[in-house]
Amino acid sequence: RKEVEQDPGPFNVPEGATVAFNCTYSNSASQSFFWYRQDCRKEPKLLMSVYSSGNEDGRFTAQLNRASQYISLLIRDSKLSDSATYLCVVSQAASGGSYIPTFGRGTSLIVHP
Amino acid sequence: IAGITQAPTSQILAAGRRMTLRCTQDMRHNAMYWYRQDLGLGLRLIHYSNTAGTTGKGEVPDGYSVSRANTDDFPLTLASAVPSQTSVYFCASSDSMGTDTQYFGPGTRLTVL
Numbered sequence A: 001r002k003e004v005e006q007d008p009g010p011f012n013v014p015e016g017a018t019v020a021f022n023c024t025y026s027n028s029a030s031q032s033f034f035w036y037r038q039d040c041r042k043e044p045k046l047l048m049s050v051y052s053s054g055n056e057d058g059r060f061t062a063q064l065n066r067a068s069q070y071i072s073l074l075i076r077d078s079k080l081s082d083s084a085t086y087l088c089v090v091s092q093a094a095s096g097g098s099y100i101p102t103f104g105r106g107t108s109l110i111v112h113p
Numbered sequence B: 001i002a003g004i005t006q007a008p009t010s011q012i013l014a015a016g017r018r019m020t021l022r023c024t025q026d027m028r029h030n031a032m033y034w035y036r037q038d039l040g041l042g043l044r045l046i047h048y049s050n051t052a053g054t055t056g057k058g059e060v061p062d063g064y065s066v067s068r069a070n071t072d073d074f075p076l077t078l079a080s081a082v083p084s085q086t087s088v089y090f091c092a093s094s095d096s097m098g099t100d101t102q103y104f105g106p107g108t109r110l111t112v113l
Helices: none
Strands: A004-006 A011-014 A019-025 A032-038 A045-050 A055-057 A060-065 A070-075 A084-093 A099-103 A107-112 B004-007 B010-013 B019-025 B031-038 B042-049 B064-066 B076-078 B087-094 B108-112
Touching: A004 A084, A011 A019, A019 A084, A019 A107, A032 A060, A032 A070, A032 A099, A045 A055, A045 A060, A045 A070, A070 A084, A099 B042, B004 B087, B019 B031, B019 B087, B019 B108, B042 B064
Parallel strands: A011 A107, B010 B108
Antiparallel strands: A004 A019, A019 A070, A032 A045, A032 A084, A055 A060, A060 A070, A084 A099, A084 A107, B004 B019, B019 B076, B031 B042, B031 B087, B064 B076, B087 B108
16 A cells, blocks of 8 residues: 555546645655646645645645545636646655655646636 | 756666766755656655755655755665666655645656666
8 A cells, every 4th residue: 555645536627616636645654745836847846835724825825634634626717727737645654863755646637628 | 046946857767777867946945856757657656855965765766865065955866777667767855854835847758768
């Protein structure tokens, strides 16, 4: 079982829809959480960090549920340009005090007119 | 240079050949990473470096080696390439290991025949 799991989708939604993705992680000692966006054949780019109190950036809201060990990403009022793969990243403590980032396999979003 | 660069952009390589993928960042980040991305498997960490002079093994280190002689450069070497190493390779850097935003290079598409 992979340490960080995502539903691969694709999520196929119309413009203006609200869509939510979840990402579950297995290590309860995980410390840092992120959502990245990756466009086809491009490098991943940070969408937003996920804080314990939750955070919002325009149409995007990220939340962390430590008790159930998942993070979520909510996209409101979807745009065509939101079509991409969304990757969650969870960092876990490793030996020597480092934190090792682990990527989920990504969730594909397709927004259609 | 602005950000993080990788070279070559793409390469076709005969099995058994030695190959070094180059990665350079100008952000003075302490941590650097090498990932491979394969269809359906997402991004998997090959090796990482917490700071210049130190390296560590990620999830899939076999067949790869790295060095971190200085802050800016983090080359990845395939000593004797095999077809299963055909992949897209991304280099990334961050200020702190695992807890800060990772900035990715544009990737190297490697085909081993």
